[in-house]
Amino acid sequence: xxxxxxxxxxxxxxxxxxxxxxxxxxxxxxxxxxxxxxxxxxxxxxxxxxxxxxxxxxxxxxxxxxxxxxxxxxxxxxxxxxxxxxxxxxxxxxxxxxxxxxxxxxxxxxxxxxxxxxxxxxxxxxxxxxxxxxxxxxxxxxxxxxxxxxxxxxxxxxxxxxxxxxxxxxxxxxxxxxxxxxxxxxxxxxxxxxxxxxxxxxxxxxxxxxxxxxxxxxxxxxxxxxxxxxxxxxxxxxxxxxxxxxxxxxxxxxxxxxxxxxxxxxxxxxxxxxxxxxxxxxxxxxxxxxxxxxxxxxxxxxxxxxxxxxxxxxxxxxxxxxxxxxxxxxxxxxxxxxxxxxxxxxxxxxxxxxxxxxxxxxxxxxxxxxxxxxxxxxxxxxxxxxxxxxxxxxxxxxxxxxxxxxxxxxxxxxxxxxxxxxxxxxxxxxxxxxxxxxxxxxxxxxxxxxxxxxxxxxxxxxxxxxxxxxxxxxxxxx
Amino acid sequence: xxxxxxxxxxxxxxxxxxxxxxxxxxxxxxxxxxxxxxxxxxxxxxxxxxxxxxxxxxxxxxxxxxxxxxxxxxxxxxxxxxxxxxxxxxxxxxxxxxxxxxxxxxxxxxxxxxxxxxxxxxxxxxxxxxxxxxxxxxxxxxxxxxxxxxxxxxxxxxxxxxxxxxxxxxxxxxxxxxxxxxxxxxxxxxxxxxxxxxxxxxxxxxxxxxxxxxxxxxxxxxxxxxxxxxxxxxxxxxxxxxxxxxxxxxxxxxxxxxxxxxxxx
Numbered sequence: 001x002x003x004x005x006x007x008x009x010x011x012x013x014x015x016x017x018x019x020x021x022x023x024x025x026x027x028x029x030x031x032x033x034x035x036x037x038x039x040x041x042x043x044x045x046x047x048x049x050x051x052x053x054x055x056x057x058x059x060x061x062x063x064x065x066x067x068x069x070x071x072x073x074x075x076x077x078x079x080x081x082x083x084x085x086x087x088x089x090x091x092x093x094x095x096x097x098x099x100x101x102x103x104x105x106x107x108x109x110x111x112x113x114x115x116x117x118x119x120x121x122x123x124x125x126x127x128x129x130x131x132x133x134x135x136x137x138x139x140x141x142x143x144x145x146x147x148x149x150x151x152x153x154x155x156x157x158x159x160x161x162x163x164x165x166x167x168x169x170x171x172x173x174x175x176x177x178x179x180x181x182x183x184x185x186x187x188x189x190x191x192x193x194x195x196x197x198x199x200x201x202x203x204x205x206x207x208x209x210x211x212x213x214x215x216x217x218x219x220x221x222x223x224x225x226x227x228x229x230x231x232x233x234x235x236x237x238x239x240x241x242x243x244x245x246x247x248x249x250x251x252x253x254x255x256x257x258x259x260x261x262x263x264x265x266x267x268x269x270x271x272x273x274x275x276x277x278x279x280x281x282x283x284x285x286x287x288x289x290x291x292x293x294x295x296x297x298x299x300x301x302x303x304x305x306x307x308x309x310x311x312x313x314x315x316x317x318x319x320x321x322x323x324x325x326x327x328x329x330x331x332x333x334x335x336x337x338x339x340x341x342x343x344x345x346x347x348x349x350x351x352x353x354x355x356x357x358x359x360x361x362x363x364x365x366x367x368x369x370x371x372x373x374x375x376x377x378x379x380x381x382x383x384x385x386x387x388x389x390x391x392x393x394x395x396x397x398x399x400x401x402x403x404x405x406x407x408x409x410x411x412x413x414x415x416x417x418x419x420x421x422x423x424x425x426x427x428x429x430x431x432x433x434x435x436x437x438x439x440x441x442x443x444x445x446x447x448x449x450x451x452x453x454x455x456x457x458x459x460x461x462x463x464x465x466x467x468x469x470x471x472x473x474x475x476x477x478x
Numbered sequence: 479x480x481x482x483x484x485x486x487x488x489x490x491x492x493x494x495x496x497x498x499x500x501x502x503x504x505x506x507x508x509x510x511x512x513x514x515x516x517x518x519x520x521x522x523x524x525x526x527x528x529x530x531x532x533x534x535x536x537x538x539x540x541x542x543x544x545x546x547x548x549x550x551x552x553x554x555x556x557x558x559x560x561x562x563x564x565x566x567x568x569x570x571x572x573x574x575x576x577x578x579x580x581x582x583x584x585x586x587x588x589x590x591x592x593x594x595x596x597x598x599x600x601x602x603x604x605x606x607x608x609x610x611x612x613x614x615x616x617x618x619x620x621x622x623x624x625x626x627x628x629x630x631x632x633x634x635x636x637x638x639x640x641x642x643x644x645x646x647x648x649x650x651x652x653x654x655x656x657x658x659x660x661x662x663x664x665x666x667x668x669x670x671x672x673x674x675x676x677x678x679x680x681x682x683x684x685x686x687x688x689x690x691x692x693x694x695x696x697x698x699x700x701x702x703x704x705x706x707x708x709x710x711x712x713x714x715x716x717x718x719x720x721x722x723x724x725x726x727x728x729x730x731x732x733x734x735x736x737x738x739x740x741x742x743x
């Protein structure tokens with residue numbers, strides 16, 4: 001390996017800094033008192049506290065799932081700080097009052113908070129540790145009836161909507177981490193697109209974990225009413241700590257008749273160092289409900305960070321003629337482990353789903369695709385197409401595919417394709433012999449491999465994802 | 479086209495090289511393959527290097543291009559006045575050294591035209607020239623594919639994926655046509671070619687030959703030399719060039735085999 005390449009391998013995670021800001025946290029550990037404290041700090045209504053406590057009591061009866069193809073030391077849930085927030089100096093009246101230190105953090109991360117600077121036309125909600133710091137473009141969106149705000153704000157301003165939809169797609173007791181999230185979730189984004197409205201700009205949430213030892217348990221709820229559409233983007237980073245941090249989010253999407261939700265994620269949580277020390281445990285439940293006829297939910301994810309990823313953005317296709325899509329690139333390097341995929345649950349008639357999953361494994365990492373395509377007895381004419389491709393870089397990594405297909409209706413059509421390939425030294429030498437350096441060669445091969453997914457990302461995300469993959473893989477060949 | 483007065487492109491002196499490592503094969507590292515190779519190539523010349531399997535001819539071409547499986551243990555190679563072995567493989571390529579591979583690799587997902595354009599523009603940058611945008615490059619490439627009689631549909635396909643043996647070799651010559659190297663080494667480009675493909679490949683190479691560049695062909699067979707006529711024929715054996723002659727040497731080898739040369743050496 002050339003020196004230049006070697007240096008690039010050891011290129012540090014560039015979002016790994018810690019912001020020196022006073023935070024207010026509840027004591028670590030979890031019990032009903034902590035939950036009451038979180039609920040009280042957030043001045044929540046009684047019904048929400050009850051939702052949390054019920055989830056907590058259910059969680060106590062549950063076992064941590066062990067079926068995923070990942071291994072990690074037992075998590076001590078009493079060692080986690082469940083709530084941390086930047087200490088507010090006073091109530092924020094406008095964006096300009098955001099703590100300058102915090103603002104610098106997001107500027108470093110490339111997230112502009114100043115609306116004036118916001119030339120990209122993306123409305124951003126920013127979650128720092130446990131609370132939403134600011135939501136841009138809110139007023140402008142409100143003019144056409146779109147609600148885009150922090151989850152806490154939604155609880156106060158739109159309690160009926162929250163009450164109606166919270167837990168309607170991912171019930172509080174759905175799984176171990178969803179139950180934990182339901183008990184302790186602190187903030188997140190809320191988005192409501194009224195009937196017949198096409199959201200004129202992309203909505204975006206930027207998540208940042210800052211405090212060491214804190215977990216992040218955000219909750220996102222997106223509701224698209226009849227005939228509406230929205231495109232939602234999510235980005236994530238975290239500082240570099242030697243300890244593992246838990247991120248257990250829940251995202252719920254609801255699409256009513258003829259509604260269309262497109263949800264894109266570029267996940268770059270801190271992945272740990274090259275020896276697997278530190279990094280985020282990303283145990284996330286994301287599910288969309290195509291509740292109405294002709295509705296459509298499309299997930300696109302680029303997963304490059306986290307020490308461990310356990311994530312299956314899914315679609316429940318309840319409405320007749322509804323469509324679910326899942327486009328994924330999951331990249332693991334060093335000692336990262338990813339077990340990710342999707343579930344497409346066909347309930348309604350003539351429901352369609354499409355899965356394109358690309359796994360890239362390098363270093364000593366392990367990368368698994370796990371998917372379920374289920375066609376219920378009423379889902380006449382259901383169709384699914386799945387394609388799962390794995391690429392191996394080097395000979396110490398692992399790629400696995402665990403597809404499950406369960407069909408209970410004979411009129412369904414299911415297609416599944418899979419492939420495995422490898423970036424070999426011969427390919428790298430070929431590029432070199434044509435004058436192309438290894439960075440460009442890898443980026444070209446990877447982009448070629450991922451293009452079926454990248455075309456579904458919004459432009460600026462696609463550019464970022466391309467750069468990110470190149471950066472993550474530099475030096476992993478040769 | 480022998481021209482004693484023309485410029486020396488490549489001068490290899492007493493080159494020795496051994497196997498550095500081969501992935502998945504134990505116990506081969508340290509085996510010496512090249513045991514003192516001498517070769518001078520001038521602008522405008524065509525050389526053929528012949529020899530039996532294992533004589534070191536393919537290794538010689540890979541060592542010149544900088545393949546990581548081999549380590550140079552002695553001797554020198556100057557390419558247009560530059561020490562070849564001080565350059566990384568991609569720097570050698572940008573300096574104008576081209577290797578047409580014996581077994582061209584497949585690059586799934588990367589289109590032929592994207593690869594060619596990146597390689598071409600990398601060279602343009604190296605030479606201080608403007609990069610071509612996709613439309614300008616398309617004009618260039620449409621001319622170049624005629625040289626190897628290739629259907630334009632090959633440009634949109636992934637590099638070598640699903641290509642026949644002959645198509646892969648033509649694709650190598652297409653890359654040569656686009657990059658216009660000073661020195662092209664064709665490593666058994668004729669192997670696995672039917673007679674039509676051989677004719678097309680040879681025609682392509684002949685079209686690209688000028689008084690400013692040179693070609694070194696590594697081959698087992700005399701057949702290719704009917705189409706691309708060499709100025710020099712070298713016989714390699716045991717990691718050395720043991721005999722050098724004109725094009726008639728190839729005919730003699732065809733008629734008498736290699737043993738008499740090896741015995742004489």
